Amino acid sequence: MAMTYEETLAKIHNFDKFGSRLGLERMKKLLELLGDPQKGMKVIHVAGTNGKGSTCRYLYCMLQQAGYKVGLYTSPYLERFTERIEFNGEEISHEDLAVCTEAVLAQVDAMLKMGLESPTEFEVVTAICFYYLSKKPVDYLVLEVGMGGSGDSTNVMEQVLASVITSISYDHMQVLGNSLEEIALNKAGIIKPGCPVISHVKDPGADVIRKVAEEKGCAYYDLRQEEVRDIKKGIGGYGFTVDFLGQPLEIQLSMLGMHQIENAKCALKVLEVLVENGQLTISREDIQKGILKAVQTGRFEILKREDPIVVIDGAHNDDGVRSLVAAVKDNLAGKKILMIVGILADKEVEAMLKQLLEIGADMAATEPDNPRKLSSAELAQVIRGLGVPCEDVGEFDTACDYALSRKDDYDVILFSGSLYLIGKIRERLTNGKGKEQKGLADL
Numbered sequence: 001m002a003m004t005y006e007e008t009l010a011k012i013h014n015f016d017k018f019g020s021r022l023g024l025e026r027m028k029k030l031l032e033l034l035g036d037p038q039k040g041m042k043v044i045h046v047a048g049t050n051g052k053g054s055t056c057r058y059l060y061c062m063l064q065q066a067g068y069k070v071g072l073y074t075s076p077y078l079e080r081f082t083e084r085i086e087f088n089g090e091e092i093s094h095e096d097l098a099v100c101t102e103a104v105l106a107q108v109d110a111m112l113k114m115g116l117e118s119p120t121e122f123e124v125v126t127a128i129c130f131y132y133l134s135k136k137p138v139d140y141l142v143l144e145v146g147m148g149g150s151g152d153s154t155n156v157m158e159q160v161l162a163s164v165i166t167s168i169s170y171d172h173m174q175v176l177g178n179s180l181e182e183i184a185l186n187k188a189g190i191i192k193p194g195c196p197v198i199s200h201v202k203d204p205g206a207d208v209i210r211k212v213a214e215e216k217g218c219a220y221y222d223l224r225q226e227e228v229r230d231i232k233k234g235i236g237g238y239g240f241t242v243d244f245l246g247q248p249l250e251i252q253l254s255m256l257g258m259h260q261i262e263n264a265k266c267a268l269k270v271l272e273v274l275v276e277n278g279q280l281t282i283s284r285e286d287i288q289k290g291i292l293k294a295v296q297t298g299r300f301e302i303l304k305r306e307d308p309i310v311v312i313d314g315a316h317n318d319d320g321v322r323s324l325v326a327a328v329k330d331n332l333a334g335k336k337i338l339m340i341v342g343i344l345a346d347k348e349v350e351a352m353l354k355q356l357l358e359i360g361a362d363m364a365a366t367e368p369d370n371p372r373k374l375s376s377a378e379l380a381q382v383i384r385g386l387g388v389p390c391e392d393v394g395e396f397d398t399a400c401d402y403a404l405s406r407k408d409d410y411d412v413i414l415f416s417g418s419l420y421l422i423g424k425i426r427e428r429l430t431n432g433k434g435k436e437q438k439g440l441a442d443l
Helices: 005-018 025-033 052-065 094-113 121-133 180-190 205-215 258-276 284-293 318-331 349-359 376-385 396-405 419-431
Strands: 043-047 070-073 085-087 140-144 160-165 197-199 220-222 229-232 239-244 247-252 301-305 309-313 337-342 362-365 390-392 412-417
Touching: 005 094, 005 121, 025 094, 025 121, 043 052, 043 180, 052 070, 052 140, 052 258, 052 284, 070 121, 085 121, 094 121, 160 180, 160 258, 180 205, 197 205, 197 258, 205 220, 239 258, 247 258, 247 284, 258 284, 258 318, 301 419, 309 318, 309 419, 318 349, 318 412, 337 349, 337 376, 337 396, 349 376, 362 376, 376 390, 396 412, 396 419, 412 419
Parallel strands: 043 140, 043 160, 070 140, 160 197, 197 220, 309 412, 337 362, 337 412, 362 390
Antiparallel strands: 070 085, 229 239, 239 247, 301 309
């Protein structure tokens, strides 16, 4: 009898006790025992501190619009575990997840009987993804790196059509290194010999990426040299014009923020390179329609457009916060804002808060649904220590209740911080839970 969805998730999450350990030996052995399901997949491999999820989503939507059958692997998820694995616009079903998990766990047991080290949770999930997609007619796999690059479990792929590095900034320093150069070198570990490299990395990491690309004989595309023009900003989406295969191409995005223009530019360059290399064909119309369809939940996502406007944004590191602040200034200038924020304790909390306070919002502190959380009481104390009044509103449910109670006092309610928080907030506001809990309809 197949496992239930809940039983499947419990077995997967049981591997969380092994923590996050980079390195490819466990992953390679597990895949070998599974019959190397990943072999033969045509991969677009995307790394970066920020922007990689949105860049993947743009690529996924444009390739689907062009008629290709496309797989997508991303992390983390916001509301449903099945968000992490998609094929042709559909998340993996509960039934398929159970079947694939059983197949992978059988080989994990074989590894343990050999006296080998257990794989981590992320390695198990990555193996489930590859096993699932190996049963599908996948033309391309858009593959997001989990952490870093060189030792990430996604870095076992051989048939990589393009290596993409969207950005480098400070995050996961305890694993990836304490300088931007060290972090860049780790992420450059995804670069394969002779594989084109598309980079939007700024100095000082850019020199590291370029050097690795040159050493491995790769064509190197530096997106800092690529200009966009005719930028149009609006609460309904952003637009711009870019040259694609030597001809101007007008692009309209559903996602907001200048950082989304940068992510879209990255995805467009990937497609341009693959077209030039004869590895795919795509019409200008399919590019325009596909990229407009792309929406990355939890990234400056507007859940409600008036009375009050409700925005959620998973700005969980320094660079992400910078993009959020810019997007707020562009789109919500002059409005009275209530910001409810929750952050993990292992982040650069004070540096992030100093940027967030530039928005000039009234502040309230909540906390993510994660053992690594900074408690709402501690976060409120840090904010007050920076000279700004702050309400401690407790965990996410009471934070939503607080927002509802203050809805008439503000033009905008903005939830920001950890994706572990944003996912719970989104689920509560869009679905509601139980008769007593109110959602967006009540805001």
